Amino acid sequence: MRKAYNNASKIFKVLILAAMLRVSGAYAQSSIPAYLDDSKPVKERVEDALKRMTLQEKIAMIHAQSKFSSPGVKHLGIPENWTTDGPHGIRPEVLWDEWSQAGWTNDSCMAFPALTCLAATWNKDMAMLYGKSLGEEARYRNKNILLGPGINIYRSPLNGRNFEYMGEDPFLSSKMVVPYIKGVQQNGVAACVKHFALNNSEGNRNTVNVNVDDRTLYEIYLPAFKAAVEEGGAWAIMGSYNLYKGQHCCHNEYLLNNILKKEWGFEGVVISDWGGVHDTRQAIFNGLDMEFGSWTNGLSQGKSNAYDSYYLADPYIKLINSGEVGTKELDDKVRRILRLSFLTTMNKNRPFGSFATKEHALAARTIAEEGIVLLKNQGSVLPINLNRTKRIAVIGENAIKMMTVGGGSSSLKAEYEISPLDGIRKRVGTQAEVVYARGYVGDTTGNYNGVNTGQNLADKRSASELMTEAINVAKKADVVIYIGGLNKSDHQDAEGADRESLNLPYNQDQLIAQLAKANKNLVVVNISGNAVAMPWVNQVPAIMQGWFLGSEAGNALAAVLVGDVNPSGKLTFTFPVKLTDNGAHALNAFPGTKDEVTYKEGIYVGYRWADKHNIKPLFAFGHGLSYTTFQYGKVTADKKAMSSSDKITFSVNVKNTGLRDGEDVVQLYISDLKSSLPRPIKELKGFEKVFLKAGEQKTVTFTIDKAALSFFEPTKHEWVAEPGNFEALIGASSAAIKTKTAFTLN
Structure with missing residues (x-):
């Protein structure tokens, strides 16, 4: 029986091969084309495929055909390239030419903790687990380019996108990004490391030209990208929106050609950020390989297909046909994209991936637990002793608000999200009564790009009524757990806009101060991807940095609060007492004007600035306590x-x-x-x-x-x-x- 099965299998393979040869026009040849022969080196396969492509096919390959995809080569059997956000989970499907949801019912992903949390584990094994798990989810959804991780340096605590990055130190970011990349790419999915480079604020990000000296560039802002290329072997890099040396970074001669491709020997694909391309000639000659997202509001240019009017589409063909430019640069771009295809969609050993599994839930929870940072713990408040606790008061909007929706391109449609309140109630069970009070009303919305949380957070009570209720609940409890901080609203932790203040929004500072007076056993859990001011720090015995923790947020927080997990996270950026304790703000160099910003602090970023000026931080870089000593x-x-x-x-x-x-x-x-x-x-x-x-x-x-x-x-x-x-x-x-x-x- 087995022999007959093997013979049938061989006959089937021969028939398939014959069909492939027919399609390629090579039926009479004695061997398959070199580009289909996976026993040959990738470079040889790339050259063979390249010589079989028409000019139109080459041009089509270097720009988008939809919001998130670009063409392959149909007659050669080379599949399309499909990108996906993002660094924390796989974005839900959207319509071909719109940001609106496609309405799929099977694209709800596992939400992993934000990269600030991953970096706070200071554990390279966790970075590998994160990348592997995320790569499996991307592969299952048949994406071959993951738009992440983000590794821009934390220069100011007001940068709205800091929660997507790995902190203020280039060495730490370098060591954490490499295993993340390898974990993703072992699934046949390219990691697209972003945003290269100097994208350190969100305000005016499309127009601001960054002035920075070479030493600062190389010592602070480039090392993590260099490690991603030389040690991580990243297959793709995304350019940033801002300008440097007067050129947009998505087609920047100095960054892309001189540094990335010549100095570092990058063989991968440079992908534009969505809408980050501004000039055809610069895009041709200055290192960009694939253009995505220009005119991302669909087809409003009045063309039958706006994608043909991209800078690297019809305008490029016209320059070639007129003889104004040659095809040398075009062939280099296509070579790089073909290489990526052979490493991903054309790789016969590419695994199948998996999606929103129990294993991924466990990975998300483990990373979250390891990344939570215990900032302060005086007395015996933490861990909470359930044998001596009858009533726990949980206070704060962030105890119930979903955090996986919103914040920009990292917004997710999660399979589930366990809130801190639900996680605490589940863990405590019948051992103690858990009472909740809102305390304040912040952001009651729950919709981003058509993904709706389904939560109704509307509350018509006044701020004073909410505060009075919270104080009364706190007075009657044995322990109070305040869960507040920032959220994913504009001007908080969100893409596209920077924070307006270091202080907590929604009058939380006053509320926390009043709760500290009402109950001496107060734990403040700050949910954020950024440092915040803590004017009440000396009044509160226990403080925890909770990050945005993904699907398993509530379970992870509860496990640390009651001591099932001993906290081991460490800060990856400095918490300043006040904004001017940060170098960029001390020198009035953030965010700059609409057109210019100068990094006056130079190499003295984060703890480097605090050391130089003998400034005592609120909480130092690398700080994190434990329940042991x-x-x-x-x-x-x-x-x-x-x-x-x-x-x-x-x-x-x-x-x-x-x-x-x-x-x-x-x-x-x-x-x-x-x-x-x-x-x-x-x-x-x-x-x-x-x-x-x-x-x-x-x-x-x-x-x-x-x-x-x-x-x-x-x-x-x-x-x-x-x-x-x-x-x-x-x-x-x-x-x-x-x-x-x-x-x-x-």
Whole structure:
């Protein structure tokens, strides 16, 4: 029976091959075309396919045919390319030429935590899990380009899109983005890393020209993108909306040709942000490969098909036919897109993926739990002891408001979303009574691009009535959990607009202060992707940073609040006491004018600025507490001096001195004690998340080479490690250095 089945299978394969040869016009040939032969190198297959394409087919391939797709090559059997938002989950299907929903009933995805939360895990394994899970969801929906991750640097706490990024430090972002990319791409889905580059504010993002010196560009704003290309092997990069050196970044000679493709050797596809292209000639010559999203309101240009009027469509053909431009640049663009196709849709070993599964729910919850940051915990408020607690008051709109809908292109149609209130009630069960009070009314809407939460959050009571109710509920409770912060509304955590203030909206600061007076056992959970001011910080015993946690938000928060999970997240950006404690704002350099912004603070971003000016932050970069305690031994080096071709290893013993198992993130900073150019007091150059049982101790090691000691020398346009004295500093945050040792670079 098995032999007969195998013979039948062979006959079937022969028939299929014969059909393929007929379609390609190569029936009489003794072998299949090279581009269909997956035993041949990808470059050879690309060249074979390229020579079989007409000019019209090449032009069609380099621009969109719908909101989210571009053509393949029908007569060669090369499929279309289908992109999808976004970095936190797979966007629902929309109509061909509109943003409106397509009305599918099977496109509800798993919502993963925002990338601020992922980065706050400081765990490269979590980044791999995230990318793998998200890639599986994209693959299941037959998307071959995922528009993410975002890795722009957190320059100001007012940037509305910070929640989509990985924080203020280029080293941390670099180390977290690489496994994310590899996880996505192992599913035959290209990660499209964005937004390249200098997209560090949302206001005026389409018109502002960013002025930044080369050293700052290379040391702060490029390293994560470089790691994405050279270490992550990203198959696609998305240009940003803003300008740099007077050119829009989607067709920017310096960024795309000089740096990305020449210096870094990027072989992938440069994709425009939607509507980010402005000039045909610049798009031809300055490094752009695929144009998406111009005229994204559909067909309002009055053409029968607006896509044929894209900058890289008919206008390009006219220039070629008139002899004004050649086809060298066109062929390079098509080569890159064909390469992407052979790595994704034309890859016979591409897995099938999976969608909104229990496994993905577990991944989302695990990442959320690891990313939650315990900022403050005085006394015995946290974890909540259910054996001694009879009544828990949950207060705040964010305890009930869905956060997966809204905020821009990362908005999702989630399979489900467990609210913090529901998660707490589910976990507490009958062990304690859980009472809810609204406290304030913020954003009652729940609709974005036709995805509706179905929530009715309307409340006609006055602010004073809501506050009075909340205070009365708080007075009668054993523990109060306030869940507030920001939401996905415009001018909060949302694409397209920046925040207007560091303070919490909707009069929450006054409400929290009153709750602190009403009940000494108050926990404030801040849901946001940004730092916020906390004028009540000294009145509140326990504070937690909750992020936007996705489908499993409520379950994850509840697990940490009651101690099922010991918090281990660490901040990836500095919480300033006031806005002017941030360098960009201290120098009045954010957001700039409509047309210009200058990064006056230079390399002194985040903790680098705080260190330089001896500013004590509200909460430092790398800060995060645990329900246990950790003790650091003395750091040692395997040598006191190293050469420029050498490496040096530092070791430190870390012990869990508490009663609970837990994880800590051991952080290595390097300080250059004397340099020809000004340098930050210290810079992150290593980190390791270590799990320790109660009473257990482990030795953590870091090995560095001269790259960790280098700075970018703009006059030489190269990285330089100057001989001299350095210090290695080991800490639990940038402001909690536990031990240090000196060494020399000869």
